[in-house]
Amino acid sequence: MNESYLIGYDLGSSSLKACLFNVLTGECVASAYYPRQEMVIKSKKTGWAEQDPEMWWKNLKKATKAILSETKINPIHIKAIGISYQMHGLVLVDSNQKVIRDAIIWCDSRAVSLGDKAFQDLGKSTCLEHLLNSPANFTLSKLAWVKEHEPDVFSKTRYYMLPGDYIAMRMTGKVATTTTGLSEGITWDFKRNMQATFLFDYWGINQDIVPGLVPVFGEQGRLKPEIAAELGLPEGVPVTYRAGDQPNNALSLNVLNPGEVAATAGTSGVVYGISSDLKYDPEQRVNSFAHVNHTKDETRVGVLLCINGTAILNKWMRNIVAPAEMSYEQMNELAMTIPIGSEGVCILPFGNGAERMLKNKESGCSIHGVDFNRTTRGHLIRAAQEGIAFAFKYGMDMMNESGIETHTIRAGNANLFLSPVFRQTLANITGATIELYNTDGSIGAARGAGIGLGIYKDSREAFSSLKKVAQIVPVPEETEPALNAYRQWLKHM
Numbered sequence: 001m002n003e004s005y006l007i008g009y010d011l012g013s014s015s016l017k018a019c020l021f022n023v024l025t026g027e028c029v030a031s032a033y034y035p036r037q038e039m040v041i042k043s044k045k046t047g048w049a050e051q052d053p054e055m056w057w058k059n060l061k062k063a064t065k066a067i068l069s070e071t072k073i074n075p076i077h078i079k080a081i082g083i084s085y086q087m088h089g090l091v092l093v094d095s096n097q098k099v100i101r102d103a104i105i106w107c108d109s110r111a112v113s114l115g116d117k118a119f120q121d122l123g124k125s126t127c128l129e130h131l132l133n134s135p136a137n138f139t140l141s142k143l144a145w146v147k148e149h150e151p152d153v154f155s156k157t158r159y160y161m162l163p164g165d166y167i168a169m170r171m172t173g174k175v176a177t178t179t180t181g182l183s184e185g186i187t188w189d190f191k192r193n194m195q196a197t198f199l200f201d202y203w204g205i206n207q208d209i210v211p212g213l214v215p216v217f218g219e220q221g222r223l224k225p226e227i228a229a230e231l232g233l234p235e236g237v238p239v240t241y242r243a244g245d246q247p248n249n250a251l252s253l254n255v256l257n258p259g260e261v262a263a264t265a266g267t268s269g270v271v272y273g274i275s276s277d278l279k280y281d282p283e284q285r286v287n288s289f290a291h292v293n294h295t296k297d298e299t300r301v302g303v304l305l306c307i308n309g310t311a312i313l314n315k316w317m318r319n320i321v322a323p324a325e326m327s328y329e330q331m332n333e334l335a336m337t338i339p340i341g342s343e344g345v346c347i348l349p350f351g352n353g354a355e356r357m358l359k360n361k362e363s364g365c366s367i368h369g370v371d372f373n374r375t376t377r378g379h380l381i382r383a384a385q386e387g388i389a390f391a392f393k394y395g396m397d398m399m400n401e402s403g404i405e406t407h408t409i410r411a412g413n414a415n416l417f418l419s420p421v422f423r424q425t426l427a428n429i430t431g432a433t434i435e436l437y438n439t440d441g442s443i444g445a446a447r448g449a450g451i452g453l454g455i456y457k458d459s460r461e462a463f464s465s466l467k468k469v470a471q472i473v474p475v476p477e478e479t480e481p482a483l484n485a486y487r488q489w490l491k492h493m
Contacts, residue, residue, distance in 0.1 A: 002077075003024065003073075003077045004022075004023040004024065004077060004079050004455065005020055005021060005022055005023065005029075005073060005077050005078045005079065006020075006021040006023060006078070006079060006080050006081070006082065006446040006447070006449045006450050006453075006455075007019065007020060007021070007064070007067075007078055007080075007081045007082070007233075007446060007449070008021060008081075008082045008083075008084070008441075008442040008443055008444065008445030008446030008447070008448070008449060009060060009063070009081070009082070009083050009084065009167065009442060009445055010084040010085075010245065010248070010440065010441035010442040010444075010445055011056055011060075011083070011084065011085040011086055011163055011164065011167060011245075012086055012245065012266065012267065012441070013039065013041060013051070013086050013105055013106065013107070013267055014038040014039055014266070014267050015033045015034060015035060015038065015039060015059065016033065016034055016039075016056060016059035016060050016063055017031060017032070017033040017063065017440070017441065017442040018031065018032055018033070018060070018063035018064055018066070018067050018442055019031045019067070019440075019442035019443050019445070019446050020067040020068075020070075020071055020073070020078075020446075021443060021446035021447070021450075023079070023450060023455055025465070026464060026465025027465065028442075028443050028446070029071055029073075030066075030067040030070040030071045031067065031442060031443075032062075032063045032066035032067050032070070033063060034058075034059035034062040034063050034066075035059060038315070039051060039055060039056075039059070040052075040055070041105070041107075042102060045110075046362075047108065047109040047110055047353060047354065047362060048104075048108055048109075048110055049104070049105050049106075049107045049108040049353065050102040050103060050104055050105060050108065051089075051102060051103050051105050052102050052103070053091055053099050053102075053103050053163070053166050054099065056163065056166075056167065057167070057170055060167065060231075061230065061231060064231045064232065064233070065231075065232055068232050075232060075233050075234055076234055078233060078234065078237055079237070079450075079453060079455065080237065080238050080239070080240040080241075080449040080450065080452065080453040080455070081171070081223075081237060081238070081239045081240070081241075081449055082239075082240065082241035082242070082444075082445035082446050082447070082448040082449030082450075082452065083164045083167050083168055083239065083241065083242040083243075083445055084164070084242075084243060084244070084245050084248035084249075084441045084442070084444060084445040084448075085162065085163040085164030085167065085242070085243075085244060085245060086105060086106050086163050086244075086245055087106055087162070087184045087244035087245055087246060088105075088106040088137075088138050088139050088142075088162075088184055088185070088244075089103050089104065089105045089106055089139065089162055089163045090103060090104040090105075090139050090142040090143055090146070090160060090162075091103045091160070091161050091162065091163060091165070091166040092143075092146065092153065092156075092157045092159075092160055092161075093157070093158060093159050093161070093166070093169070093175075094156050094157065094158050095158040097169060097173070097175070099166075100153055100156050100157060101146075101150070101153050103163060103166075104142045104145075104146075105163075106268075107268070107308055107352055107353040108137070108142065108353065109137050109353045109354035109360070109362060110137070110142070110145055111136075111137040111138075111141035111142045111144065111145040112136065112137045112141075112354055112360050114135075114141050114144050114145055114148070115134060115135035115136040115137050115138065115141035116134070116136070116360070118134075118135045118141070118144075118199070118202055118203070119134040119135060119136070121202070122198065122199070122202060124282075126198075128280045128282065129191055130189045130190060130191045130192070130196060130198075131186050131187075131188070131189065131190070131196060131199070132190055132278060132279070132280040132287075132288035132289075132301070133186050133280065133284060133287050133288060133289075134186075134284045135186050135199065136186070136284065136287075136356070136360060137354060137360065138184070138185055138186040139160070139162065139184070139185030139186070139187070140185050140186055140187050140199060140200075140203070140205075141186070143160050143203075143205065143209075144203045144205070147203065147204075147205065157209060158209070159175050159209060159210075159211050160209055160210070161175070161177060161211055162177065162181050162184070162185065162244070164181070164242045164243070164244070165177045165181060165211060165242070168220060168221060168239050168242055170227065171221065171223055171224070171227055171239055172220070172221025172222055172223065172224060172227075172239055173221070173224050174214075174220065174221035175211045175212070176211045176212050176213065176214040176220060176221065177210070177211040177212075177213065177214070178213065178214060178215065178216045178242060178243070179213065179216070179290055179294065180216055180243055180244065180247060180289065180290045180291070180292060180294065181242075181244070182195060182196075182210075182213075182290075183289045183290035183294075184244050184289050186199070187199060187200070187210070188290060190278050190290075191278075193296050195207065195210065215452075216241065216242065216243055216292050216293075216448075216452075217240065217241055217292070217448065217451050217452035218240060218452050219238045219239070219240055219452070220238070220239045220240065220241075220242065220452075221238070221239050222235075222236045222237065222238050222239070223235060223236060223237045223238075223239075238453065239449075240448075240449045240450075240451075240452030240453045241445060241448035241449045241451065241452040243292050243445075243448065244289075245264075245441055246262075246264070246270050246272050246302070246304055246306075247272070247289065247291055247292045247302055248292070248441055248444050248445055248448065249262055249264050249270070249272065249412070249441055249444060250262040250272045250274070250291070250292075250302060251292050251444050251447070251448055252412065252439045252440065252441060252443055252444020252445075252447065253410040253411070253412070253437055253439060253444075253466075254410075254459065254463040254466055255272070255274060255410060256274065256291070256292075256293050256300070256459060257274055257300075258274050258275055258276045258300075259273075259274070259405070260273070260274050260410070261273040261274075261404065261406050261408065261409050261410065262409075262410050262411065263392075263409045263410070263411045263417075263434075264411065264412070264415070265310045265311060265388065265392075265411070265415050265416035265417055265422065266310065266311050266414075266415045266416075267310070267311050267312050267352075268306055268307060268308050268309070268310055268311075268312070268352070269306070269307040269309075269310035269311075269388060269391070269392060269416070270304060270305065270306055270307070271304075271305040271392065271395065271396055271399060271406065271409070272302050272303070272304050272305075273302070273303045273399060273404035273405075273406065274291060274300060274301070274302060274303075275288075275299075275300075275301045275302075275303055275402075275403065275404065276298075276299050276300065276301075277299065277301070277403070278299060278301060279301055279303055279402050279403060279404075280402070281303075281398065281401070281402050283359065283398075284356070284359070284360075285356060285357040285358070285359060285395070285398045286303055286304060286305045286306075286356070286357065286395065286398050286399055286402060287303070287304050287306070287356060288301050288302065288303050288304070289301070289302050289304060290302070292448070303399060303402055303404050305357060305392075305395040305396065305398065305399050306356055306357070307349070307355065307357065307388070307391045307392065307395060308350070308352035308353050308354075308355055309349035309350050309351050309352040309355075309365060309388075309391070310349065310388045310391075310416060311415050311416050312351075312352050313347070313349045313351065313352075313365065313384050313387070313388060314328070314331070314384060314385065314388070314416060314419075316351075316365075317331070317380060317381055317384050318331060321377050321380050321381065322377065322381070328418070328419075329418075331381050332385075332418070332419045332420060332421065334377065334378045334381055334382075335378060335381045335382035335385055335419070335421045336382075336420060336421055337378055338376075338378045338379050338381075338382040339481075340386075340425075340478060340481040340482055340485060341386070341481060341482075341484065341485035341488070342369075342379045342380075342382045342383035342386060342485070343371075343374065343375075343379060344369040344371070344488070345367070345368070345369045345370060345375055345379045345380065345382075345383040346367075346368040346369050346383060346387065346485075346488060346489045346492055347365065347366070347367050347368070347380075347383045347384050347386075347387035348363070348365060348366045348368075348387060348391075348489075348492055348493065349365055349384065349387045349388050349391050350362075350363045350364060350365055350366075350391070351364050351365030357394065357395045357398060366492065367380070367383070368492050369383075382421055385416070385419055385421045385422040385425070386421065386422075386425050386485060386489075387489065388416065388422060389422050389425040389426040389429065390425075390429070390485075390486050390489045390490075392426055392430075393426070393429045393430055393486060394490075394493070396430060406430060406432050407431075407432055407433070408432060408433050408434075408435060409426075409430075409432050409433070409434045409435070410435050410436075410437060411434060411435070411436055411437070412436070412437060412438075412439050412440045412441075413436040413437065413438060413469050413470060414440055417434075417436055423436075423472050424472060424475065424478070425482055427472045427473060427474045427475075428474050428475060428478050428479050428482035428483075429479075429482050429483055429486050430474075431474055431479075432474075433471060433472070433473050433474075434471070434472040434473075435468055435470075435471055436468065436469050436470040436471070436472070437466055437467065437468055437469060438466070438467045438469050439466060447462050447463065450462055
């Protein structure tokens with residue numbers, strides 16, 4: 001095989017990360033993320049969360065130029081592009097492919113009441129059997145909100161799309177989405193293997209507003225000449241993969257089959273398990289979506305637990321509690337000096353919008369058990385990290401009810417999984433072994449691009465270079481103290 005590279009992009013709500021992946025060595029040879037500080041999330045009202053898609057594009061350009069500059073490779077060797085993106089967002093464009101308003105992103109909860117009403121009006125059984133979900137505050141519910149509250153904006157809308165669809169459109173000029181994309185917007189009818197027409201009819205939304213379908217893996221368009229020049233890439237490089245960040249994270253960890261489980265603990269926290277059945281939670285505390293390898297003939301459903309407040313709580317602690325010069329590593333070291341259970345300090349990490357596992361309630365973050373004479377900065381930092389682990393446990397018990405067992409959890413060696421307190425607490429209270437790998441969302445997107453291009457003969461070859469870097473197992477003598485701390489935490493729920 002000649003010299004070949006793939007580019008993977010991972011659009012999060014905090015940053016845009018790019019990876020340059022060497023196909024021959026199976027290594028990420030360069031990566032970059034922008035901005036250096038977290039991207040701005042606009043919140044005009046309580047529960048709202050918006051971002052400017054142009055900001056995403058500007059950061060993508062910066063990240064692309066950084067990885068090309070770092071390696072000095074000849075861009076002619078770049079064979080394909082893969083895109084991972086923050087799920088459930090809403091981007092609206094007009095007939096000229098121009099953005100009409102700021103994107104309403106995943107953690108925005110303004111459409112909860114509309115989604116709940118649709119769930120009741122259409123019937124719970126109908127929604128769950130066909131959609132595997134309630135419309136809740138997912139993408140189409142957000143569009144219904146725009147239709148009701150911003151009719152002028154809605155009237156100018158030619159297409160609605162997800163953040164990854166927008167990035168692909170900017171690159172190729174082709175307006176498209178995927179089956180997995182429709183699923184995450186709660187507009188895919190699993191029972192009929194088609195678009196959920198009844199939901200569009202309910203809200204009086206013309207289905208012409210939906211982009212055409214392209215495969216998750218396979219050619220989705222090619223870089224336009226002017227965009228190639230803007231990015232410093234060859235004209236005509238194909239986009240061959242796109243997926244939401246959580247299915248993509250599972251892909252990056254080679255989690256593709258029933259019984260396999262992936263986790264992340266970035267801005268939000270996620271546990272994502274694969275099922276071969278059309279699973280759904282009647283209470284809608286966890287959600288089911290088409291996985292990247294779901295087909296008409298082979299069911300692959302990702303059952304997703306989402307916790308909005310994870311690393312964002314750790315970041316808040318750093319901003320509010322820690323000295324300006326204190327790094328996250330130093331915070332972790334300080335947390336380790338405090339006993340298991342943080343000497344009675346408990347933190348509920350639910351301060352980042354409506355929590356699905358709490359039935360879309362906005363309960364807010366709360367801190368309990370503070371003793372002004374004894375509680376230190378270290379207690380608060382440890383209690384925050386333990387509280388995030390406890391929230392994971394709370395949600396994973398719900399997943400178990402849906403038939404997803406979590407004996408082993410695979411995760412990237414990043415974000416909160418770099419914290420010994422968080423990962424050991426999680427292992428101790430769940431009884432699961434945690435495996436950490438040398439991967440992230442941008443690397444997963446690059447591997448996905450390679451699969452879509454056909455440069456790998458199968459997934460085994462695509463993931464042959466995936467290396468386990470650490471394994472965390474429950475510590476028997478710590479299990480009961482950790483579970484006791486979890487029981488105390490539950491009392492505040």
